[in-house]
Amino acid sequence: MFDTKKVEIEWGGKTLTLETGKVARQADGAVIATLGETVVLCAVTAAKSVKEGQDFFPLTVHYQEKFSAAGRIPGGFFKRERGATEKETLVSRLIDRPIRPLFPEGFYNEINVIAQVLSYDGENEPDILAMIAASAALTISGVPFMGPIGAARVGYDGENYQLNPTDEMVDAGLLDLVVAATGDAVMMVESEAKELSEEVMLGAVMFAHKEIGKVVNAIISLAEKAAKDPWELSTGDDNAAVKAELKKLIGDDIAAAYKTTLKSDRANMLNAARAKAKEAMADKSPQEQMVAMKLVKKIEADIVRTAILKDGRRIDGRDTKTVRPIVAEVGFLPRTHGSALFTRGETQTIATCTLGTKDAEQMIDGLNGLSYQHFMLHYNFPPYSVGEVGRFGAPGRREVGHGKLAWRALHAVLPTKDEFPYTIRLTSDITESNGSSSMASVCGGSLAMMDAGVPIKRPVSGIAMGLILEGKDFAVISDILGDEDHLGDMDFKVAGTSEGITTMQMDIKIAGITEEIMRTALEQAKEGRAHILGEMAKALDTTRTELSAHAPRIETMQIDKSKIREVIGTGGKVIREIVAETGAKVDIDDEGLIKISSSDLSQIEAAKKWIQGIVEEAEVGKIYTGKVVNIVDFGAFVNFMGGKDGLVHVSEMKNERVEKPTDVVSEGMEVKVKVLEVDPRGKVRLSMRVVDQETGAELEDTRPPREERPRGERGERRDRGPRRDGEGRGDRGDRGGRSRGGDRDRGPRRERSENEGPEPEFAPAFLKRDDD
Incomplete structure (x- = not known):
């Protein structure tokens, strides 16, 4: 059923496959290109006639990435591919730029080139494959395309060039360069480099051109098997006589315009010359008028190009190397x-x-x-x-x-x-x-x-x-x-x-x-x-050391990964509270790097101090500023390190006796405290009386030390009453032990069966009963 034609080559250690005849057979040319498990389909269709009055080449290139190619469902409400993304737009241009110059002058038939990513393996980028598939589809379609072209991506690791590197190799390397070329010459270059020399960049382009030759030969091999008959183009008259007549009419006007430095003046003079030519051709047919206007463009190009190439004189009077002011x-x-x-x-x-x-x-x-x-x-x-x-x-x-x-x-x-x-x-x-x-x-x-x-x-x-x-x-x-x-x-x-x-x-x-x-x-x-x-x-030779007063400030702090949960809190409760109370934005990543941002430095400092209080351990002997969060009969709890509370006992509020904690503090009150002790369970004991509440300075402890109470001899054990067996502790009832239900007669003791096993040794004594 399918008349499939296929070509395979080894390219950069992988197999590149070009196949046609199986999919999209109604297009003028359709090629499936495969590299690894990345697959791109490109279909080309061309209008068989030119629209009346058409005077430009309407080539349209569309590149589309199907999310299903990577086993993904698009995000958003519609859950389908929508308008072109930035990457799709850029790749469409990447395909368009090298193929557009390879159509003959005067060919104005509308052409669509549509490339779609059908499968993506995460390693072989589909943009290069799309360029190759587009070139192959055009080459076998029969349209007058002076190709084929090939394309390649080049990386550079500091020593060697890499053909079609992976994303990881590009990120780790110094160069990401894309080249499109015919078998004879380079057509397009697109690159991003990390401050590389001209020699390295030129070497990368030449390396790519050499590898592209293999792809061009593969496309030619496919065309030999599957190409359609080429379109016949009418040669027509070269219009030399009309061009000479127009040059005689407006040639001097155009030359004078291109000696005018100011763009607006030059444009006015050129428009006047074009209007003069159009008036001279007013009695001609619309087609002849269109041809005449294109010939005027050629006259302009000839005049400018000759002046530059022969005389070294440019439109605004500069030489070939001078940069404008x-x-x-x-x-x-x-x-x-x-x-x-x-x-x-x-x-x-x-x-x-x-x-x-x-x-x-x-x-x-x-x-x-x-x-x-x-x-x-x-x-x-x-x-x-x-x-x-x-x-x-x-x-x-x-x-x-x-x-x-x-x-x-x-x-x-x-x-x-x-x-x-x-x-x-x-x-x-x-x-x-x-x-x-x-x-x-x-x-x-x-x-x-x-x-x-x-x-x-x-x-x-x-x-x-x-x-x-x-x-x-x-x-x-x-x-x-x-x-x-x-x-x-x-x-x-x-x-x-x-x-x-x-x-x-x-x-x-x-x-x-x-x-x-x-x-x-x-x-x-x-x-x-x-x-x-x-x-x-002359305007600015180095980066300013200070940010604008209107720019947000961002400070970072690193915490132990084990403390991330404490900073975030259950369901994000803690971090939301920090943001709400301080007004600063707080972001934390999985490695414990925290970014605190605000246009107000005081907000940043407040959030930073709060977080430090959560992750730091209380230091005995250190003075902190805290807030009273709860008052109890025996003292007050003070939050002094963001997420940490400590107890100020009523005896540690003042040197003199305090009857009630509320006589000294109130909830929400800011106080200065010294850490006296942190017990093994993490409970913190604080003191206010040894800290100056105005300045925060530590005060001398003037309270006399508590006198130790002497501990006497133990003496004899007091009489604790009769024992369970009734000896030495007095009579405790008929049970011989303590009574649990008054004088209620519980009857004789039940014998345990063999299935129940022996009475557990760990049974409490008061649950056991004496045999007598």
């Missing part, structure tokens, strides 16, 4: 915990840092179960930042992706939770944009955290690099503008500290780049990052 300001907002205004040319962000307690952590429900994130970075891109009218609301895929890139750049320099037990939220609100707002978010976020007093290891800066490539000639440009990004061949972002790279992201708009180009871009980016760090240091 930078102005950085910290403490920009008065009530935030930390803030910075970072401006680089016409790109600007307001970055804010907010500190919170553990209960502000983000809960993430994924295939690996529940996890908690204590560092968040949220990137916002309102339409006014580019002078446009547009949608304003929930973040889209681009915002999520840019925020995650900045998150990776800063994550490597954060202090550990033991060093800084706060939840950290950064926001980057882009207020102006003309090139690399994500790298501005890195710079602004770094300054905002330093302003908030977060003890990061070192400041982080970021820069975006571009590429103009014509044949063998190329130019790498630093700190690209928005127009240079749109008209160039590469968007290469690098962020890091003075010690090394923390993140690197690359997207290619052509069929890949070589090792030589990447090496040049990395070295040029290093120079640019160092310059930006110097400009940032």
Whole structure:
């Protein structure tokens, strides 16, 4: 029934399987990719015709993680997969970015790529498998896809590169890098690193590219068995004559616009040139007009690229290495915990840092179960930042992706939770944009955290690099503008500290780049990052030593694990009482680490003192401050160590005689006491009379010592009456023992049967009866 085609290869010590023909047979291409026990299905469908007036390529990629893949049921009310999570959005972008440039220019048919995780073994990550499955499905579908591509994850332990490392290996290592590539060139790079050198990062990319070649060959083998007939594309006219006519008409206008430094003026001049071209084509058909407008874009690209590649002259007059002017300001907002205004040319962000307690952590429900994130970075891109009218609301895929890139750049320099037990939220609100707002978010976020007093290891800066490539000639440009990004061949972002790279992201708009180009871009980016760090240091060169007055304070204390139960109390009674009485938040983990937080230091101290009273042992001779909690006839009970009470006997309240405890103390009264004794059962005897109740100082005990009463000789034993047998104790009745019921005659004694056994030896004497 099934015409199944399958390819298997050994890859990184595991078996990678690509299979088609058994599932989703009505899709144009469907592949099940398996690595270990992780299984991903990717199905590709393409529209057979183009919508009228379509002038862009409508490629949509969806990645979905099925909770059933890990044997889990989704949380929440609906108990089913809902909208895309942040991870699903990021992986969708991860698949989209390397395949989009590999469709031919002018191909505008709508394509859906849907990847679903069907099984997850907790070891082999499904994102790499989804990228491979998508590439294989496109390759066998027959659509004009100039692939295939492969993908791989690379780790680094300080000495060796690791292919497709597990989560545990990544956490313990220094690098988490994802590469997508064809058999000839690298297409995409995404990474998070712990301050690694350019040489190590480049080596990781090349290592990945070598391993990816095996996957590309496997996809080609599958295509040889199962690929559908390729689509026929109409070649059409290259429109050279129309392009030449348009260039003659508006070429000088476009060249003049791209020599204008100010973005708004440049945009106005370009819009005027485009309107001039549109007016000249007014008598043409709608299709011809659409083609003409695309040709105008090509003319713009040709003019900009030629000026950069041949003359070294950029749109705003800079050379290829110069970074735009930078102005950085910290403490920009008065009530935030930390803030910075970072401006680089016409790109600007307001970055804010907010500190919170553990209960502000983000809960993430994924295939690996529940996890908690204590560092968040949220990137916002309102339409006014580019002078446009547009949608304003929930973040889209681009915002999520840019925020995650900045998150990776800063994550490597954060202090550990033991060093800084706060939840950290950064926001980057882009207020102006003309090139690399994500790298501005890195710079602004770094300054905002330093302003908030977060003890990061070192400041982080970021820069975006571009590429103009014509044949063998190329130019790498630093700190690209928005127009240079749109008209160039590469968007290469690098962020890091003075010690090394923390993140690197690359997207290619052509069929890949070589090792030589990447090496040049990395070295040029290093120079640019160092310059930006110097400009940032003018605003703030080190982390502030004090937190904002508006930030919560968190103090930690470690207690013995055996005392955790006492601090929490039955059903949480004790810890709730501490929180209610002091106003501080108290969190305790399974190892006995307690975090006490409040914006009021006095509340923290009160909670800390309470907990210390619970876990510490009373020390004989030490003076404590306590509260009277109960008064009895013979004294008062004082709570003096949170969970500990001691007795102040009435004789220990004052040196003079006290008739009633209520003459001296009342319930709720605060008193100072000295520990006199702790008996083996833990009961504590306290004294008030030897402590100055005003100052808490110990007083000299002026009461004369109690005189010892002499103990005389014992003498003779007194007569205790007759014995039970009637001898020596007098007559105690007919029973010969003590009477229990008057003179009632109980009758003769019953003989015990053999089954009852002998009379127990331990029976009390008064239950035994004499035989006589």
